[in-house]
Amino acid sequence: MIYRLLAKFNDxxxxxxxxxxxxxxxxxxxxxxIFPPGALALMLLGLVGFVGVWLIVVVMRFFERILARKxxxxxxxxxxxxxxxxxxxxxxxxxxxxxxxxCGQHFESGGRRIPPEEDSEDDSTEAD
Numbered sequence: 001m002i003y004r005l006l007a008k009f010n011d012x013x014x015x016x017x018x019x020x021x022x023x024x025x026x027x028x029x030x031x032x033x034i035f036p037p038g039a040l041a042l043m044l045l046g047l048v049g050f051v052g053v054w055l056i057v058v059v060m061r062f063f064e065r066i067l068a069r070k071x072x073x074x075x076x077x078x079x080x081x082x083x084x085x086x087x088x089x090x091x092x093x094x095x096x097x098x099x100x101x102x103c104g105q106h107f108e109s110g111g112r113r114i115p116p117e118e119d120s121e122d123d124s125t126e127a128d
Contacts, residue, residue: 002067003064003067003068003079004078004079006063006064006067007079007113010057010060010061010064013056013057013060021046024046027042028046064111064113065110065111066111067111068111068112069110069111072098072111077100077102077103077105079100079103079113080100080102080103080105082100082101082102096108096109097109097114
């Protein structure tokens with residue numbers, strides 16, 4: 001449960017920060033005409049805010065990986081709590097990939113969620 005909330009937070013946090021900075025930009029643009037020092041203060045606050053956003057991302061991903069490693073160590077999928085059906089597959093890009101048979105989610109051996117490897121098939125059709 002906690003892992004799912006944390007994973008959802010990590011997935012949506014970038015979009016949240018984007019809209020937050022977009023709103024700050026609109027507010028700063030309006031403040032240029034109303035109170036110019038306020039626009040400068042918002043710009044500086046936004047630049048300093050990048051450090052805070054980066055720290056939040058690093059900490060939340062760290063906790064997500066800890067929870068995933070704990071669940072994978074108990075042979076349980078962190079996403080769907082499926083107890084059986086794990087398959088360990090070799091990967092060209094990662095050390096080893098654990099695939100959950102219940103939800104189909106892939107995990108790196110360190111607990112990181114990874115997208116499934118896609119086969120490089122050419123689905124292009126030739127025009128006659």
